[in-house]
Amino acid sequence: MGSTSAHNNEGLGRRDLIKRSAALGLISVPTMSFLSACASSGGDDSGDKKPQGQKSKDNPFGVAKGGKIDVVVFKGGYGDEYAKAWEAAFNKKWGVTATHTGTQEITGKLQPRFNAGNPPDIVDDSGAQKIKIDVLHKNGQLLDLAEVLDAPSVDDPSKKVRDTLIPGTLDPGLQEGKVVALNYIYTVWGLWYSGKLFKEKGWTEPKTWDEFLAICKEATAQGIGGLAHQGKYPYYINVAIMDLIAKKGGLDAMKAIDNLDPKAFVGSDAAKEAVEAIYEVVEKGYLMPGTNGLTHTESQTRWNQYKAAFITCGSWLENEQLKQTPADFDMKFMPMPLLPGSKMPYEAIRAGSGEPFIIPAKAKNLAEAKEFMRLMLSKEWSTSFAKEANSLTILADGVDPSVKLRPGTQSTVDVSKKAGTNTFRYLYTEWYSEMDTAIQNASNELMAKRIQPAEWLKRAQAAVDKAAKDPASKNNRRD
Structure with a gap:
């Protein structure tokens, strides 16, 4: 993040x-x-007496x-x-x-x-x-x-x-x-896939949610999970949920969450469509088997073993998986696919x-x-x-181009x-850690089919409303 x-x-x-x-x-x-x-x-x-250096522009x-x-x-x-x-x-x-x-x-x-x-x-x-x-x-x-x-x-x-x-x-x-x-x-945060696997299967990078679901369906039919996520750490599936909200509803939908709007989730069409889209993956059986009970590295390693077509993560993924990634895996990053009527273009990324x-x-x-x-x-x-x-x-321009x-x-x-x-970039994760945890917990329940999308929205909104009662929240504002 x-x-x-x-x-x-x-x-x-x-x-x-x-x-x-x-x-x-x-x-x-x-x-x-x-x-x-x-x-x-x-x-x-x-409190400790210690030598002091001479201050200068270089020091x-x-x-x-x-x-x-x-x-x-x-x-x-x-x-x-x-x-x-x-x-x-x-x-x-x-x-x-x-x-x-x-x-x-x-x-x-x-x-x-x-x-x-x-x-x-x-x-x-x-x-x-x-x-x-x-x-x-x-x-x-x-x-x-x-x-x-x-x-x-x-x-x-x-x-x-x-x-x-x-x-x-x-x-x-x-x-x-x-x-x-x-x-x-x-x-950057988003979805990842194997260029090698996609080439072998004849799949192309999906730009819409329907195209994404179609690949998940085909993968599942071939004994490959559609989507893997790091189940023990629901932060990762929230990458997908929150990206879909921002891309569907635009910056206003994102700011409503960071600004603790009373309709940030309940009453937000973007939030409703996003969480329903993720739940469809669960409901149709497109999750990689067992992913809900795995740690981040366990899920990521199974993905490296071609047991899932997609996984959500940030751009630390490649370095974290260096030892587990086959030499010809051809790791690829892509933006979150679009829901119908999205205000942001496909190319938009967190x-x-x-x-x-x-x-x-x-x-x-x-x-x-x-x-x-x-x-x-x-x-x-x-x-x-x-x-x-x-x-x-x-x-900026901070690395030797060689x-x-x-x-x-x-x-x-x-x-x-x-x-x-x-x-785009959410800030509630840094500003309101208790709210972030509550939303992650709701996502954990959602992915395990213990709650439905409507209940997820209710719990997420309750977390927002609780954070809004903190007087310090008035000092955090996105215009």
């Missing part, structure tokens, strides 16, 4: 993304896919030689080798020693540290067990990242860091008007920034943490990430270029 900048929140859409389109056109690199202001001025000693936060930094990275689809490469580069530049933790148990390992006032210095707060950004923000545990965003760019000190980023990519890190998380990776990096307000090594994030947004570190993780960062793309990654670049400014 992952992020964006003040209140130009049209997804990654329209005017904010005209420049993004141009930026992507200049990049022939892997896709897929900070910042900070002190809560108190200075604030880099956190805006006063990093001292020989310091330390505590880095925690979600070891998921992108692995953590990229972070180890960054840490080595940071040590070479500043002599700073890194303590590195790569884990999928972000909450389990870090919540006790946050509670004790002893958090790491920088965290990739991602995955199913991430600590909710909105909860951390409400508890005053996140640094406002404005200071890093306004610092000089490593590559062009005449520019601020924020001016070197793909437009719109800071928005998902906003909480009450402040950027408190930097979503580092430029991500696109934006994912993988939120945060700096805890009580980090002991704030100067080092802020400089580490600034360097993340240099071409050197962006290219390093692309090489290790097969993904594009939010740095980097060769894998098939799936190349297809995300191609689809992004075709989409142009026809992109």
